[in-house]
Amino acid sequence: MEDKKADRRTARTQKAIKSAFLSLLAENELSKITVREIADSADVNRATFYKHYLDVYDLYDKVEQEILIDWSTLILDLVELESSDFFRGLVSYISDNRDVFRMVFSPNSPVELRVKLYRALEGLFKQMTSEEIDTDLRDDRLTFMTCYRAQGCLSVLSKWVAEGFRQPEKLIIQIITELDSNTASII
Numbered sequence: 001m002e003d004k005k006a007d008r009r010t011a012r013t014q015k016a017i018k019s020a021f022l023s024l025l026a027e028n029e030l031s032k033i034t035v036r037e038i039a040d041s042a043d044v045n046r047a048t049f050y051k052h053y054l055d056v057y058d059l060y061d062k063v064e065q066e067i068l069i070d071w072s073t074l075i076l077d078l079v080e081l082e083s084s085d086f087f088r089g090l091v092s093y094i095s096d097n098r099d100v101f102r103m104v105f106s107p108n109s110p111v112e113l114r115v116k117l118y119r120a121l122e123g124l125f126k127q128m129t130s131e132e133i134d135t136d137l138r139d140d141r142l143t144f145m146t147c148y149r150a151q152g153c154l155s156v157l158s159k160w161v162a163e164g165f166r167q168p169e170k171l172i173i174q175i176i177t178e179l180d181s182n183t184a185s186i187i
Helices: 001-029 034-040 046-052 056-078 083-095 098-104 110-133 139-162 171-183
Strands: none
Touching: 001 046, 001 056, 001 098, 034 046, 034 056, 046 056, 046 139, 056 083, 056 110, 083 098, 083 139, 083 171, 098 110, 098 139, 110 139
16 A cells, blocks of 8 residues: 555656656756756755656656657557548647647757657658558658648647647647648649
8 A cells, every 4th residue: 555655656746847847848948957946846856856867858858758659659549530530639639738749849849859759740641641642652752742741730730839729729620631631632
């Protein structure tokens, strides 16, 4: 019984640290964030932080890894859906994880994470389109078109997040679905 209590406490502490870190990273460059700031924001002491993470960069690496695993799992789960349902799932996921995506699309956040999210989405579009039109994955036209599709999708999502999720999800889904279907139709 004591172990379960300790496990819950550990999970709660790590969640507080990650949440504080995401908020700080949405507003500050990674190199400018200190362990003291994270600990103060999470309402833990620095020793508690160091019990779980080596430093700020170790925390970032773990947060990034979680985001990439969740993102990849999500798009694989949505791959068989119709286009509008695929984008509905994507938009809903981003909306449900606003703190994470405020950080991801923040100009202060390392660009490498956005590139990795883009590559996962581009890879999915490339595989799906290659199968639909029965072409080789190395086809230049396919490569450029799927690059455009993935960048376009992430650009709309990034703008939505940057504007504070002001527009309703339904509008964003509709816009992305229309843009994507127009792009897909010319491939």
